[in-house]
Amino acid sequence: MDSGLPGNGRGPGGRLLKSFVYALSGIGSAIKRERNLQIHIFAGTVAIGLSILFSISKMEWLFILLAIAGMLSLELLNTAVERVVDLVTEEFHPIAKQAKDIAAGAVLVYACLSLLIGAIIFLPKITLIFGR
Numbered sequence: 329m330d331s332g333l334p335g336n337g338r339g340p341g342g343r344l345l346k347s348f349v350y351a352l353s354g355i356g357s358a359i360k361r362e363r364n365l366q367i368h369i370f371a372g373t374v375a376i377g378l379s380i381l382f383s384i385s386k387m388e389w390l391f392i393l394l395a396i397a398g399m400l401s402l403e404l405l406n407t408a409v410e411r412v413v414d415l416v417t418e419e420f421h422p423i424a425k426q427a428k429d430i431a432a433g434a435v436l437v438y439a440c441l442s443l444l445i446g447a448i449i450f451l452p453k454i455t456l457i458f459g460r
């Protein structure tokens with residue numbers, strides 16, 4: 329099938345470009361369908377807005393960006409696990425439940441870390457403003 333990409337996606341550069349396009353289309357389709365992912369994107373945008381507002385340090389930016397990118401990556405992986413499980417069975421299966429719940433658990437762990445990072449960085453700055 330014609331990929332519609334330069335050089336038909338042949339050669340190392342073309343293959344790399346094809347993988348990149350497939351990855352972007354995966355992200356796009358997940359964003360369209362997954363409400364949790366949309367919520368994480370909203371939260372990430374708010375965090376970036378606050379970071380700009382408070383002119384946070386380079387080190388703080390590193391933590392904020394790691395929190396946002398890690399969160400989105402894990403949510404994408406969680407979505408992929410959900411899709412594969414749904415593809416394998418639509419029946420109730422205890423292993424299917426375990427797979428989905430464990431993947432959701434991974435997201436929860438990172439979400440707690442991200443919240444903690446946000447609180448450590450922004451709470452002192454917010455209390456400084458409202459504590460005056």
Ligand SMILES: Nc1ncnc2c1ncn2[C@@H]1O[C@H](COP(=O)(O)OP(=O)(O)OP(=O)(O)O)[C@@H](O)[C@H]1O
Nearest residue numbers: 364410417418419420421422424425426428429432
């Ligand atoms: N085939 C299945 N067998 C057993 N349990 C399942 C199966 N599919 C889903 N579950 C369980 O049912 C609950 C709801 O799962 P569901 O697939 O609706 O995803 P979710 O956790 O609500 O996430 P999302 O809203 O992002 O799709 C979860 O505890 C999940 O583990």
